[in-house]
Amino acid sequence: xxxxxxxxxxxxxxxxxxxxxxxxxxxxxxxxxxxxxxxxxxxxxxxxxxxxxxxxxxxxxxxxxxxxxxxxxxxxxxxxxxxxxxxxxxxxxxxxxxxxxxxxxxxxxxxxxxxxxxxxxxxxxxxxxxxxxxxxxxxxxxxxxxxxxxxxxxxxxxxxxxxxxxxxxxxxxxxxxxxxxxxxxxxxxxxxxxxxxxxxxxxxxxxxxxxxxxxxxxxxxxxxxxxxxxxxxxxxxxxxxxxxxxxxxxxxxxxxxxx
Numbered sequence: 001x002x003x004x005x006x007x008x009x010x011x012x013x014x015x016x017x018x019x020x021x022x023x024x025x026x027x028x029x030x031x032x033x034x035x036x037x038x039x040x041x042x043x044x045x046x047x048x049x050x051x052x053x054x055x056x057x058x059x060x061x062x063x064x065x066x067x068x069x070x071x072x073x074x075x076x077x078x079x080x081x082x083x084x085x086x087x088x089x090x091x092x093x094x095x096x097x098x099x100x101x102x103x104x105x106x107x108x109x110x111x112x113x114x115x116x117x118x119x120x121x122x123x124x125x126x127x128x129x130x131x132x133x134x135x136x137x138x139x140x141x142x143x144x145x146x147x148x149x150x151x152x153x154x155x156x157x158x159x160x161x162x163x164x165x166x167x168x169x170x171x172x173x174x175x176x177x178x179x180x181x182x183x184x185x186x187x188x189x190x191x192x193x194x195x196x197x198x199x200x201x202x203x204x205x206x207x208x209x210x211x212x213x214x215x216x217x218x219x220x221x222x223x224x225x226x227x228x229x230x231x232x233x234x235x236x237x238x239x240x241x242x243x244x245x246x247x248x249x250x251x252x253x254x255x256x257x258x259x
Contacts, residue, residue, distance in 0.1 A: 007145065041066070
């Protein structure tokens with residue numbers, strides 16, 4: 001199936017300082033602000049990562065789904081894995097798989113040129129899985145959730161060029177991987193002792209959670225140019241660094257030199 005990682009969403013208590021940190025450490029540029037998320041009591045900013053996006057959302061009022069998620073996670077966290085289906089039939093297959101495995105559709109919208117579909121994190125485990133279909137199926141082109149194509153002239157790639165993997169942590173990573181594989185319709189493989197699902201342009205990796213923390217989207221792998229420069233910026237910010245991983249917004253970013 002042609003499913004590609006197109007966007008990762010993080011959730012934070014406070015938007016501006018999180019965006020400032022991501023901009024400073026990774027050299028990322030904001031490319032879009034979606035005022036439509038206000039209907040959910042949120043504010044957001046999307047940053048371009050090559051032809052993908054890193055979004056941060058934050059609640060702006062009490063009693064929001066994002067706020068409750070922050071409470072469950074005990075702070076800032078990964079929130080959504082957003083993958084693009086190339087064909088409407090692929091999206092329909094994921095929907096059918098979800099129904100067969102008791103996974104609710106949390107939110108959906110048919111705008112004609114695209115169809116959004118978000119699967120409930122309580123049923124998926126660890127994070128939302130969103131699998132929208134966009135007319136034309138170009139997984140490097142127009143993206144309605146970033147305003148269309150205007151983002152293309154705003155992206156900077158001096159430091160970071162792509163999101164190559166997302167790590168989902170669970171008390172039972174094999175079970176979680178099997179579930180995500182069944183819903184996505186993609187095969188689960190084992191590499192380096194960890195279950196993984198290969199997308200068209202990235203990997204979903206499943207690992208064991210630590211210190212009794214809840215199942216969550218805990219890590220991202222980035223293809224970077226000049227890892228030492230990024231680590232130096234992170235140190236100046238006083239961020240937690242674990243070998244070659246930097247923690248921002250409750251997520252560990254692994255830095256891998258781009259080919």
